[in-house]
Amino acid sequence: MKIHLSSVFVDDQDKALRFYTDVLGFLKKTEVPLGEDRWLTVVSPEDPDGTELLLEPDGHPAVKPYKTALVEDGIPATSFAVDDVQAEFDRLRGLGVRFTQEPLKMGPVTTAVLDDTCGNLIQIVHSK
Numbered sequence: 001m002k003i004h005l006s007s008v009f010v011d012d013q014d015k016a017l018r019f020y021t022d023v024l025g026f027l028k029k030t031e032v033p034l035g036e037d038r039w040l041t042v043v044s045p046e047d048p049d050g051t052e053l054l055l056e057p058d059g060h061p062a063v064k065p066y067k068t069a070l071v072e073d074g075i076p077a078t079s080f081a082v083d084d085v086q087a088e089f090d091r092l093r094g095l096g097v098r099f100t101q102e103p104l105k106m107g108p109v110t111t112a113v114l115d116d117t118c119g120n121l122i123q124i125v126h127s128k
Helices: 013-023 063-072 085-094
Strands: 005-010 027-034 037-043 052-057 078-081 099-106 109-115 121-127
Touching: 005 013, 005 063, 013 027, 013 037, 013 052, 085 099, 085 109, 085 121
Parallel strands: 005 052, 078 121
Antiparallel strands: 027 037, 037 052, 099 109, 109 121
């Protein structure tokens, strides 16, 4: 068994697609119209047939309070692995990305937390 799909709730699918592709560097994998919304997924360019991330609309009434509580408590909605947290932090900050946590070393793990502009905090992480 392996993870096939994970999702992050977004407040605007178009804005999310631009951020996750143009800024973070993911590739659009699937886009299927579903009424007002779309089944919209992105993948890592390093593994285009790997795990997909669904940019899921946050229209369900339970989602916005959940997202707000996570952000207020500084809890990331998900985590992405990178080869070098400091280099990725510098690259993303140069693109105007806002971070709520600068790179932090915790033993063999380094993390940073960014705002995805769609209502979520996202952690980037590297483990030695």
